[in-house]
Amino acid sequence: MDLSDHFERPRLAADIAQKLVHGPASKVIALMGSRGIGKSTFLRQEVVPAIRKLGALVVMADLWGETEKDPADVVTGAVQKALDANESIAARFAHAVGLKGVGFGGLSLAFDHGEAREKRGGLWVYRSMEALSARMRRPIILIIDEAQQMLATERGDSMLYTLKATRDLLNNERGLYGVRTVFTGSDRTKLLMMLGGRHTMYSASQFAFPELGADFLQWVRRKYELPPSADDALLERMFQRAESRPEVLMDAALRIALYGQFEGVSVRHAFERAVDLRLARVHQPFLKAMDPLDPIDDAVLRVVAANPSTIAGFDSRTMGLYRTVVQELDPEWNRAPKRRDIEQSLKRLTALKLMWGSVLGIHMLADPTLAGAMRRAGLLDIVPEIPGRQWPDADEDMDAFIVPSSGAASQTSEDASSGRLAPVDA
Secondary structure, three states: OOOOOOOOOHHHHHHHHHHHHHOOOOOOEEEEOOOOOOHHHHHHHHHHHHHHHOOOEEEEEEOOOOOOOOHHHHHHHHHHHHHHHOHHHHHHHHHHOOEEOOOOOOOOOEEOOOOOHHHOOHHHHHHHHHHHHHHHOOOEEEEEEOHHHHHHOHHHHHHHHHHHHHHHHHHHOOOOOOEEEEEEEOOHHHHHHHHHHHOHHHOOEEEEOOOOOHHHHHHHHHHHOOOOOOOHHHHHHHHHHOOOOHHHHHHHHHHHHHHOOOOOOOHHHHHHHHHHHHHHHHHHHHHHHOOOOOHHHHHHHHHHHHOOOOEOOOOHHHHHHHHHHHHHHOOOOOOOOOHHHHHHHHHHHHHOOOEEEOOOOOEEEOOOHHHHHHHHOOOOOOOOOOOOOOOOOOHHHOOEOEOOOOOOOOOOOOHHHOOOEOOOOO
16 A cells, blocks of 8 residues: 655656746735645645755745634735845845844844834835845746635735835845735635735736646555545545545545445445534534534624625625524514624634635635535534525636646657746636
């Protein structure tokens, strides 16, 4: 049995790296894909090393991996890490422009007036990125993973304006080497809210994140030495059932490989059960957090989850839904919830990380996949359906960032700049 736990896509990683490093610096790339499909792992383990092989510098901020921090602090931390990795060159420039410390030897890059590390702001990032570009003499690829989190705080929102100014400086100033900005997001509505409204100045081109396909499923079959009855069609259905989450499918495949068919149960049924059990564990912490909720908080969460947009509404119809559901949960609730009740509820749910709040005053489900988990658990059965509501388009209507090659031959660096790549401005 293959002991590796990561399916590598070096050719795809090389294609993406080539496009990011040598594509137009003026364009921001927004890559969108569902939660748990392996975006962050693929970026960290494969795309980032491929970018570095091409000679570019990488600054990557993982906002979902450090949710306890303000997004602005995560970005400054990522810039600090890049400074640390290139200390000798950056230090000389820092001295020339009046910066000190630069994060080396236990010191931290700060301005002469003694600005504390925890109070670093946009100007620090602006000057530090300028230092990296000028002295490293290489393009910078700035990756903000789960970028929609920037809208969750005032400082994060402000940092987006700083990053735009930084991009303009590095891409237009003589002697600087440019920055290519990449935003990824697992919630298309939130990311488009940021790029299509609040921060339209980014003029981002939107693409679907490359998902795992048939080659991954074949790798799973070989890795776990699955029986012949676990054919391509079955694995494809199980991957869809697993919400395209590779770790869920792999865990289920391992159970099938270790325990085989249960008595009187086919491989298909055993696989379905294994996938469902593993998927339930993914959402269990969120569902468990619902147990102690007050009836009004519980009702708000259920109504929002039942809404295709997963946005908390205050229109008369939605307010009526809140009242219907809260009275189902607590028959003693004998009054119509007021807007103030809902607003306070949303604040409490946001503090529990069940809801996501933005600086725009909009609240949404923190993780859109939680809605499916609640539906499967029967928690949305008491929410009346509103006629005419339609689920928003999925990412399938978006262009692929990389157009899959039809040939089986390995792709060269020359191929990477050919027509096999989707145009950035598609």
